[in-house]
Amino acid sequence: MEIVKAVTCPVCGSLCDDIEVVMENGKIVDVRNACAAGAAKFLNYNCEHRILKPLIRKNGEFVEVSLDEAIRKAAEILANASYPILYGWSSTSCEAVRVGLELAEEIGGVIDNTSTVCHGPSILSIQDVGIPSCTLGQIRHRADLVVYWGSNPWSAHPRHIERYTAFSEGRFQKSTWRRYLAKIRALIAKKKLERAFKRIFFKREISVPPHLRYEPPPFLERKERKLIVIDVRRTKSAEIADYFIKVEPGKDYELLQALRMLIRDQEIETDKVAGVPVEYLEEVADVMVNCDFGILFFGVGLTMSGAKMRNIDAAICLTRDLNMRTKFVIMPMRGHFNVTGANVVSTWQTGYPFAVDFSLGYPRYNPGETSVVDILLRGESDASLIIASDPASSFPKKAVEHLAKTPLIVIDPHMNVTAQIADVVIPSAFVGIEAEGTAYRMDHVPLPLKKIVEPPEGILPDEEIVRRILVEVRRLKGIGGS
Amino acid sequence: MEILIKNGFVFDPINHINGERMDIAIRNGKIVDSVDESSAKVINASGMIVMPGGVDIHAHIAGSEVNAGRLLRPEDHAKDVEPKTPITRSGVGYSIPSTFTTGYRYSRMGYTTVMNPSMPPLEAKHTHEELSDTPIIDKATFPLLGDWWFALEYLSRGQIEECAKHIAWMITSTKGYAIKIVNPGGLESWGFGKNVESLDTEVPYFNITPREIIRGLCKVNKMLNLPHTIHVHTNNLGKPGNFATCLETMKCVEDLAVDEKPVIHITHCQFCAFKGEDWRTMSSGAEEIAKYVNNRSHVTLDMGQVIFTDTTTMTADGPFQYTLYELSGNKWVNHDVETETSSGIVPFHYRRKSYVHAVQWTIGLELALLIKDTWKIYMTTDHPNGGPFTSYPRIIAWLMSSQARKETLKKVNPRARSKSLLPTIDRELDFYEIAIMTRVGQAKALGLKEKGHLGVGADADVAIYKINPELTDPSKDYKLVRKAFERAAYTIKSGEIVVKDGEVVKHVEGATIWLKIKTSSPIEVSEDIKRRFREYWTVEYENYPVSEKYLAISNPKEVEASI
Amino acid sequence: MVNLYPKREFKVPIFAECINPEIFEDKTLSEIAELEVWEGNKRKKLGEFFKIEEVKAETEEPTITLYGDLSRIRRIGTKMRRGIIKIQGDVGMHLGEEMEGGKIVVRGNVDSWAGSMMKGGIIEIHGNASHYLGAPYRGSTVGMRGGRIIVHGNAGNEVGAYMRKGIIKVYGNVGQFVGLRMRKGTIFVAGDAEGRMGACMKGGKIIVCGHVDSILPSFTIENVKGKVKVEADEIAQGPFYLFLGDLTENGMGKLYVSKEKNSHLGFYEKYL
Numbered sequence A: 001m002e003i004v005k006a007v008t009c010p011v012c013g014s015l016c017d018d019i020e021v022v023m024e025n026g027k028i029v030d031v032r033n034a035c036a037a038g039a040a041k042f043l044n045y046n047c048e049h050r051i052l053k054p055l056i057r058k059n060g061e062f063v064e065v066s067l068d069e070a071i072r073k074a075a076e077i078l079a080n081a082s083y084p085i086l087y088g089w090s091s092t093s094c095e096a097v098r099v100g101l102e103l104a105e106e107i108g109g110v111i112d113n114t115s116t117v118c119h120g121p122s123i124l125s126i127q128d129v130g131i132p133s134c135t136l137g138q139i140r141h142r143a144d145l146v147v148y149w150g151s152n153p154w155s156a157h158p159r160h161i162e163r164y165t166a167f168s169e170g171r172f173q174k175s176t177w178r179r180y181l182a183k184i185r186a187l188i189a190k191k192k193l194e195r196a197f198k199r200i201f202f203k204r205e206i207s208v209p210p211h212l213r214y215e216p217p218p219f220l221e222r223k224e225r226k227l228i229v230i231d232v233r234r235t236k237s238a239e240i241a242d243y244f245i246k247v248e249p250g251k252d253y254e255l256l257q258a259l260r261m262l263i264r265d266q267e268i269e270t271d272k273v274a275g276v277p278v279e280y281l282e283e284v285a286d287v288m289v290n291c292d293f294g295i296l297f298f299g300v301g302l303t304m305s306g307a308k309m310r311n312i313d314a315a316i317c318l319t320r321d322l323n324m325r326t327k328f329v330i331m332p333m334r335g336h337f338n339v340t341g342a343n344v345v346s347t348w349q350t351g352y353p354f355a356v357d358f359s360l361g362y363p364r365y366n367p368g369e370t371s372v373v374d375i376l377l378r379g380e381s382d383a384s385l386i387i388a389s390d391p392a393s394s395f396p397k398k399a400v401e402h403l404a405k406t407p408l409i410v411i412d413p414h415m416n417v418t419a420q421i422a423d424v425v426i427p428s429a430f431v432g433i434e435a436e437g438t439a440y441r442m443d444h445v446p447l448p449l450k451k452i453v454e455p456p457e458g459i460l461p462d463e464e465i466v467r468r469i470l471v472e473v474r475r476l477k478g479i480g481g482s
Numbered sequence B: 001m002e003i004l005i006k007n008g009f010v011f012d013p014i015n016h017i018n019g020e021r022m023d024i025a026i027r028n029g030k031i032v033d034s035v036d037e038s039s040a041k042v043i044n045a046s047g048m049i050v051m052p053g054g055v056d057i058h059a060h061i062a063g064s065e066v067n068a069g070r071l072l073r074p075e076d077h078a079k080d081v082e083p084k085t086p087i088t089r090s091g092v093g094y095s096i097p098s099t100f101t102t103g104y105r106y107s108r109m110g111y112t113t114v115m116n117p118s119m120p121p122l123e124a125k126h127t128h129e130e131l132s133d134t135p136i137i138d139k140a141t142f143p144l145l146g147d148w149w150f151a152l153e154y155l156s157r158g159q160i161e162e163c164a165k166h167i168a169w170m171i172t173s174t175k176g177y178a179i180k181i182v183n184p185g186g187l188e189s190w191g192f193g194k195n196v197e198s199l200d201t202e203v204p205y206f207n208i209t210p211r212e213i214i215r216g217l218c219k220v221n222k223m224l225n226l227p228h229t230i231h232v233h234t235n236n237l238g239k240p241g242n243f244a245t246c247l248e249t250m251k252c253v254e255d256l257a258v259d260e261k262p263v264i265h266i267t268h269c270q271f272c273a274f275k276g277e278d279w280r281t282m283s284s285g286a287e288e289i290a291k292y293v294n295n296r297s298h299v300t301l302d303m304g305q306v307i308f309t310d311t312t313t314m315t316a317d318g319p320f321q322y323t324l325y326e327l328s329g330n331k332w333v334n335h336d337v338e339t340e341t342s343s344g345i346v347p348f349h350y351r352r353k354s355y356v357h358a359v360q361w362t363i364g365l366e367l368a369l370l371i372k373d374t375w376k377i378y379m380t381t382d383h384p385n386g387g388p389f390t391s392y393p394r395i396i397a398w399l400m401s402s403q404a405r406k407e408t409l410k411k412v413n414p415r416a417r418s419k420s421l422l423p424t425i426d427r428e429l430d431f432y433e434i435a436i437m438t439r440v441g442q443a444k445a446l447g448l449k450e451k452g453h454l455g456v457g458a459d460a461d462v463a464i465y466k467i468n469p470e471l472t473d474p475s476k477d478y479k480l481v482r483k484a485f486e487r488a489a490y491t492i493k494s495g496e497i498v499v500k501d502g503e504v505v506k507h508v509e510g511a512t513i514w515l516k517i518k519t520s521s522p523i524e525v526s527e528d529i530k531r532r533f534r535e536y537w538t539v540e541y542e543n544y545p546v547s548e549k550y551l552a553i554s555n556p557k558e559v560e561a562s563i
Numbered sequence C: 001m002v003n004l005y006p007k008r009e010f011k012v013p014i015f016a017e018c019i020n021p022e023i024f025e026d027k028t029l030s031e032i033a034e035l036e037v038w039e040g041n042k043r044k045k046l047g048e049f050f051k052i053e054e055v056k057a058e059t060e061e062p063t064i065t066l067y068g069d070l071s072r073i074r075r076i077g078t079k080m081r082r083g084i085i086k087i088q089g090d091v092g093m094h095l096g097e098e099m100e101g102g103k104i105v106v107r108g109n110v111d112s113w114a115g116s117m118m119k120g121g122i123i124e125i126h127g128n129a130s131h132y133l134g135a136p137y138r139g140s141t142v143g144m145r146g147g148r149i150i151v152h153g154n155a156g157n158e159v160g161a162y163m164r165k166g167i168i169k170v171y172g173n174v175g176q177f178v179g180l181r182m183r184k185g186t187i188f189v190a191g192d193a194e195g196r197m198g199a200c201m202k203g204g205k206i207i208v209c210g211h212v213d214s215i216l217p218s219f220t221i222e223n224v225k226g227k228v229k230v231e232a233d234e235i236a237q238g239p240f241y242l243f244l245g246d247l248t249e250n251g252m253g254k255l256y257v258s259k260e261k262n263s264h265l266g267f268y269e270k271y272l
């Protein structure tokens, strides 16, 4: 038995790097420290959907071919296209993204990563107003107020709370575990009461008015971290919060602007905003102003509903305004483990984080115009390469139809939905398990990904596959060199 | 490959060559005595200036902060694009160019070595990945260590040696080159939204003052025998009246100097040479600083010259950047890094007609001209803070021609003009002095022995500019000077011709220079240290250091510490 | 005067900045046919895409008329300073971007970023306009700085974002965030607005004659006005509720909303 320590988990944007992988005879037999999602990845990555041989569609059927043939075919498709798209990149290494950008530039294509459909709006807002932020350790050490807005870390980033926020232990801040346990007990009791209460007096659901809110015992009150959860529904994360605001769907923008008003001590001329009574908001605004160090985490619940990017615009402005009164920072809860890395690499090479169009010979950026999902919806592309992503299972139907209509290359370890409609499928190794590389945590901290086991025979990492395609494209175009 | 540069006017101050017509021979990336003329590639440099390749002691070109600046400013890039060519990669400018463009643009001006002066150690891999994607030029990067908890704790307990050991570990593991100190104590305070006011304000929770941090790290620097001095961005940067803080900072290490050797570098000095009580009464403190520096030998400076343009300010000085945001109302990025440092970014437009901006413009030039010894002050813009590095040729023109200065002075805010000393300064630098300020002096201050000169054994990094010092009077023909320095006739990097007539003709990788510091008893990687590590940071000890594979070309310099 | 007829259907995006009266002026037809156009990543010539015909001029102004479906063609009339472009059909993105003068008339629909960062001239759209009408490029805070945009149909989101001067009139409905972060200038909407009008505006004037769902909480009611001046010779008949905002940006922008069409906003009157 051998234990590999300090392994970085290639699953979510929390990028926990304290994973211990237990090996026996070159196989992973156990995983320590990871959450269920992380552990499942290490234990089950090599499942039956694994592709083991490159495939090319001939006469409508997949045929197994040599890697060279698949690479050649892929290169041909890309080299001849007038407006190819290269999409995915958020579940692979920065090294692969680097080569991907070079390929995109060489073929005059559009390269885009999955932020286009998750935190793209956040980035657009950052470009409009900036962003006061920090690394996660800063929160662990200092934050006495944590706000999760439109994100449910309990299920999407399971160890986020434990490692970086409410339950973590820092230099100036203690963990709220103990308080949480005390609270859970109180909460269970209260819930029973509430339910009974509701059965008797109310027919409709109530959105936790202030008087029903859990009041922590006074000895736990001050100088401990507080947690606020704001969401359209009562999530598991909301259960452990000190304040929960149930916002009317699509009305986050109004709520944010109202909070901005309140922290500026301005009067609001309505009784309720986004379904929440203004007095309750006043209380929350007070908590925000009076903390020593606050953090607002937001998720796709905020970026993809209602006012979309402008929600983030307002959330950032709220955070910025709060800095007139105290210290406050804000951070997007990035989903895929290296979507941040894909943005970072793209930015240093091209100036732009995603949706980069090289068709005019230089990087051009204008999400809405150069974002892959919009290009597909308008039916403009004439070839696609999809890597480390499965857009066919998440994009709108019309976009997927266009994807299927034009020549499609898929690089992925799995036979996912997109691979099933592809013309060329090239299997790849799992980065972070079968291949090494670099990934960026949601707070922009770079971490090394390890190679723990050998990939199946003949299967290469993304980086290597893309590089071979690039070399082949250059050969076809009659350009020598590296 | 062998190259022979024939008949140029050579400026090589370290070897006391002042514009003599001579040949320079190159073999295998180094300067040699002679090469066989019949087989070597011969460059006819007659009527041209030959200098060592440019060295920039302070320009933010890579890393998380620079990249956040890039992300912030699509509107800055869209106005300045670089299409792909058969030789070069594509990219964008203007104030925060993408990595490839950065490398190309520097080399087009004859620059071959650049120091990236602020690297958050936790994000060092990021900096190195970007530096590796910055072609042609050699580079090095300075970890930010002035607010690192380990350093603050050891120094506050007076454990200088222990501190030195940890700093040695840190510089070596993050592949850094020098100790960077930014607003010492202020960045830690910024963790809770505060700042420090003076050298003697106590840093909350740490029982230490900025003065003690600077002195402590200055001693550490000496113990470790680092090639460069501590590189200091002073407290109170960008605030009226801060010239006093700057003077105090220089004074506070005066007694630590031996043998007239510099022990401190004050960077982008323009930004900490403001007199006055507030923005209305703000004026230049350049005279006082110059007077002090002229009588001392323990300090070097760089200008941090301001250019009238739209640029992007970025420093590790979080509180300063917040002030700038409040002043300008522009978009603002802040990024604090756990247990180490902070940073901020604000786009900024320096306008001729603004009183404050015009005063800032005069301060930079006053410093450069009033400090008599060009070996003490170097040309920078604190790229991109005062303006992009591509404006260096313009500054060279101002330094060489009082006429050029007058032309600009005519257009600036009249109140700033009337209060400034600049109109009364007639000093005009010559090419020899320009060589010192733009390369030779910088290489010397950095302790880069193979750079900044053309003696046998030096790195074959050479810049050739199409201007004839015998026929041109820079005082009058400053526009020609500017053009010549904008587009080098040739840039040779490690013995290869990379630029010809201002265009990149070859894409080569540049090296990253870093220090491998040897201490007699290095810190032990005990379970205890790992635990402490885990408490301070949110990453594992094993995942912290930067492995050599992150460096396109690794150029380690071994340093024997005296501890 | 030159007419352009597409020779075929367009699939991938086409960048045709050269379609600009000033560039066509003083050129022969064969010179015009040689002008550079990008089809995706391929450099092509205008003549490969269009049949180019010279017709007798109706006006002194250099004029270009385009026919057919041009919805894939971007940047027509970019940086145009004078002359006339007539488009008989739908047209693609960035129409009249950074335009400084002259006139563009479209008898069809227009894709996003029409009149983006416009400084002068007129764009008149007889169909619908899409999003970001007159808005600036990503990250820029300088929107429209002059000129007029008139839309007879509907317009999408963020009409006139970051506007600094000029006028936009939409006779149909508009999407969300009309006049986002505007500083000066006038936006007139004859129809309904989807919401969040004038978010973060610092100054300027927005007039909505139709229905709105709600007013942002960062606006304060100031008055009820009988009528509002749209421009020199045009007055919108009210009554209108006048709101000031956006207070979160210390703004003093004016937002006029029809009283008649928005009886649900009546509760604001108690704050008067």
Ligand code: SF4
Residues within 6 Å of the ligand: A009, A010, A011, A012, A013, A014, A015, A016, A033, A034, A035, A036, A037, A038, A039, A157, A158, A159, A160
């Ligand atoms: S929280 Fe995310 S990164 Fe951490 S172990 Fe779970 S899935 Fe992996």
Ligand SMILES: [Zn+2]
Residues within 6 Å of the ligand: B058, B060, B117, B268, B314, B315, B382, B385
């Ligand atoms: Zn600097």
